[in-house]
Amino acid sequence: MTSDAASGAGCAAVAVGGLRYRWPKARVDCLAIDDLTLAAGERVFLRGPSGSGKTTLLSLVGGVIQPQAGGVCVAGQPLSRLSAGARDRFRADNIGFVFQLFNLLPYLSARDNILLACRFSAARRARLRAAGVTAQAEAGRLAARLDLDAGAIERPAAELSVGQQQRVAAARALIGRPGLIIADEPTSALDADRQQAFVDLLLGECAASGAALLFVSHDLRLAAHFDRVLDLAQINHATAVEAGA
Numbered sequence: 001m002t003s004d005a006a007s008g009a010g011c012a013a014v015a016v017g018g019l020r021y022r023w024p025k026a027r028v029d030c031l032a033i034d035d036l037t038l039a040a041g042e043r044v045f046l047r048g049p050s051g052s053g054k055t056t057l058l059s060l061v062g063g064v065i066q067p068q069a070g071g072v073c074v075a076g077q078p079l080s081r082l083s084a085g086a087r088d089r090f091r092a093d094n095i096g097f098v099f100q101l102f103n104l105l106p107y108l109s110a111r112d113n114i115l116l117a118c119r120f121s122a123a124r125r126a127r128l129r130a131a132g133v134t135a136q137a138e139a140g141r142l143a144a145r146l147d148l149d150a151g152a153i154e155r156p157a158a159e160l161s162v163g164q165q166q167r168v169a170a171a172r173a174l175i176g177r178p179g180l181i182i183a184d185e186p187t188s189a190l191d192a193d194r195q196q197a198f199v200d201l202l203l204g205e206c207a208a209s210g211a212a213l214l215f216v217s218h219d220l221r222l223a224a225h226f227d228r229v230l231d232l233a234q235i236n237h238a239t240a241v242e243a244g245a
């Protein structure tokens with residue numbers, strides 16, 4: 001793994017090396033991954049059976065949990081070399097998350113939920129300034145691109161449909177052009193047609209901003225337009241998951 005943390009330019013979006021992770025109180029490792037790289041801008045579909053460790057891997061790549069051995073670099077930054085506070089700031093600046101349950105603030109409007117990502121990140125604001133756009137304008141552009149109409153963007157998140165909330169969560173992840181988007185089963189609440197439409201929008205916006213995408217889903221039908229399909233079982237050498245140990 002590279003240790004050049006200067007800017008992330010020219011670095012892999014994600015580089016995992018010699019990684020071992022065991023949950024507290026577990027008797028066996030959950031993950032043992034020797035080598036995993038996502039190139040800058042690469043869009044990867046991660047598959048694997050329930051309980052195989054997909055969400056755990058996303059948490060490690062996002063720096064939410066720390067491995068017992070090996071490490072994760074995001075844009076050239078080894079996450080283990082950051083203090084907990086610095087890791088939080090790094091995550092806010094460089095990684096956009098889209099969760100299954102969206103994690104929107106229900107009382108804030110869709111627009112304010114999207115803008116929150118910029119409020120917490122000077123780097124996201126600076127990238128928008130450098131591109132000559134305001135955060136407000138970019139929130140509006142992303143909302144329109146994601147088919148959120150002018151009325152929806154002003155309404156509290158709690159009053160939006162599940163599909164609309166999902167698109168707000170995607171816009172919040174994307175605003176300010178983080179180099180990595182992590183999406184954990186973000187389509188599971190949608191019907192098949194809307195799932196594919198949402199994935200196409202997410203892929204398109206990642207391509208437009210140059211973001212790498214690490215996308216988890218059980219539904220292989222969604223994998224067609226990704227650059228690569230990664231089967232966690234193929235790269236995880238942990239002897240057994242807890243349930244089967």
Ligand SMILES: Nc1ncnc2c1ncn2[C@@H]1O[C@H](COP(=O)(O)OP(=O)(O)OP(=O)(O)O)[C@@H](O)[C@H]1O
Nearest residue numbers: 023030049050051052053054055056057241242243
């Ligand atoms: N917070 C936790 N504490 C302890 N063990 C956990 C925790 N979260 C997950 N695990 C365990 O880690 C293993 C992998 O779980 P994980 O959620 O990463 O799988 P997954 O592939 O994302 O599953 P699914 O597709 O069902 O969401 C499971 O055995 C699970 O019980």
